[in-house]
Amino acid sequence: MTVLIDPPVWPAHGTHFSHLVSDVSLLELRAFARAAGVPDRAFDLDHYDVAAARHDELVAAGAVPVAGMELARRLVASGLRISGAExxxxxxxxxxxxxxxxxxxxxxxxxxxxxxxxxxxxxxxxxxxxxxxxxxxxxxxxxxxxxxxxxxxxxxxxxxxxxxxxxxxxxxxxxxxxxxxxxxxxxxxxxxxxxxxxxxxxxxxxxxxxxxxxxxxxxxxxxxxxxxxxxxxxxxxxxxxxxxxxxxxxxxxxxxxxxxxxxxxxxxxxxxxxxxxxxxxxxxxxxxxxxxxxxxxxxxxxxxxxxxxxxxxxxxxxxxxxxxxxx
CATH class of the missing domain: 1.10.1300.10 (3'5'-cyclic nucleotide phosphodiesterase, catalytic domain)
Structure with missing residues (x-):
């Protein structure tokens, strides 16, 4: 399993958010998110947006913490990324x-x-x-x-x-x-x-x-x-x-x-x-x-x-x- 999470630095709704991705498959990502109680509504085409309060909990559940640039690089390399224009x-x-x-x-x-x-x-x-x-x-x-x-x-x-x-x-x-x-x-x-x-x-x-x-x-x-x-x-x-x-x-x-x-x-x-x-x-x-x-x-x-x-x-x-x- 290779589910990645970056630091919660993206501001929205009065808090900050992390990105949760897989650099292997969306099936793996969905299975991990559901098992961890992350709602489907948090999914955004190629990643989940998760609030800062859940970051450490998801790391404990098996998500690998990486820097934002590293997460983006590995998502692009996986072929799963939806481009900015798309x-x-x-x-x-x-x-x-x-x-x-x-x-x-x-x-x-x-x-x-x-x-x-x-x-x-x-x-x-x-x-x-x-x-x-x-x-x-x-x-x-x-x-x-x-x-x-x-x-x-x-x-x-x-x-x-x-x-x-x-x-x-x-x-x-x-x-x-x-x-x-x-x-x-x-x-x-x-x-x-x-x-x-x-x-x-x-x-x-x-x-x-x-x-x-x-x-x-x-x-x-x-x-x-x-x-x-x-x-x-x-x-x-x-x-x-x-x-x-x-x-x-x-x-x-x-x-x-x-x-x-x-x-x-x-x-x-x-x-x-x-x-x-x-x-x-x-x-x-x-x-x-x-x-x-x-x-x-x-x-x-x-x-x-x-x-x-x-x-x-x-x-x-x-x-x-x-x-x-x-x-």
Whole structure:
């Protein structure tokens, strides 16, 4: 076990905080934290924030005290660190700004004239923002280590990349299709208890529930967004389903990352299922990865295939070999 803790020098909430990290695995870190009574809500993507009053107790429980610079160096070397730029992009304020920017001024909203219409549109923006706040809270639930606001951020970034590539290829994605895909990504793992397809079904139901009362969202749009959420259960959109293909590709883009980024992703997934015994997790994970490879095309848009297919196939194959080896 290599769990590290630095001195409590970070001021917040009337005290000072230490960082608790592992330079081996997030699963090890989560197991140590839970055994020591550190709540899941103290986890922040790659570390736990722990108050000064607990520092000595955690050292006594086995955490190795190191200087702050040493802790940072070893976290970076482990490959588990979330960079400052990545962390900044997935913070609450920029994420809500992204959500607000997608307020439906085109799909479902009728441009009107006069003060009455302007007031209704302003009220619609307030209601839209409230839905974004509710979704953001869900993505930050403390039991998550992979299906976090960081995953949502990277999926939205991947969608932007796909849309940019489509435009550069001379085949821009229609605005309503892009909008439906973007909003569906916000909902696609809004409910996450670790059960497929129940999570996707519950997330789709949440989309219908939260979008239906919004005057700016047409019923057909709410239904389409719920449908797109369900696509992420099997990642098998029908041929010709451009919106479904965009959502599926953006959600799976992490598979086509660099080997280091992919390894970090696997640690995040394993820690999220810390309650599952290792042999059972390895079998289940191998079945999921084998199913993805057996399905043929991991990515359904031409832009996703060009960007991520080869790296994703290599990453999945390497992980499957690791899963088949000794625990």
């Amino acid at each position: 962390r900044a992009g997935s913070k609450r304020a920029p994420m809500l700004a992204r959500w607000d920017a997608s307020c439906p001024t085109t799909p479902g909203r009728t441009a009107g004239e006069g003060a009455g219409e302007a007031a209704r549109e302003a009220a619609g923006e307030v209601a839209w923002h409230a839905v974004g706040e509710a979704l953001d809270e869900r993505w930050r639930e403390p039991h998550r280590t992979y299906h976090t606001a960081f995953h949502l951020f990277t999926a939205l970034e991947a969608l932007d990349t796909l849309l940019s590539d489509a435009a550069a290829s001379g085949a821009p994605v229609p605005g309503d299709v892009a909008w439906h895909a973007r909003v569906a990504l916000w909902f696609h793992d809004a409910v996450h208890d670790g059960s497929t397809p129940a999570d996707e079904e519950a997330s789709a139901a949440l989309a219908r529930e939260l979008l239906a009362p919004l005057t700016g969202v047409a019923p057909r749009s709410a239904a389409e967004i719920a449908r797109l959420v369900l696509v992420t259960a099997a990642h098998d959109p029908d041929p010709g389903d451009l919106a479904g293909s965009l959502v599926s590709d953006a959600d799976l883009a992490v598979l086509g990352g660099t080997p280091a980024a992919y390894a970090r992703y696997t640690h995040q997934v394993r820690a999220e299922y810390a309650h599952v015994p290792d042999p059972l997790f390895r079998r289940g994970r191998a079945q999921v990865l084998g199913g993805l490879l057996a399905a043929g095309d991991l990515f359904r848009t031409p832009w996703g295939k060009a960007r991520w297919h080869d790296d994703a196939t290599s990453n999945l194959g390497a992980e499957l070999r690791d899963l088949a080896g000794p625990a």
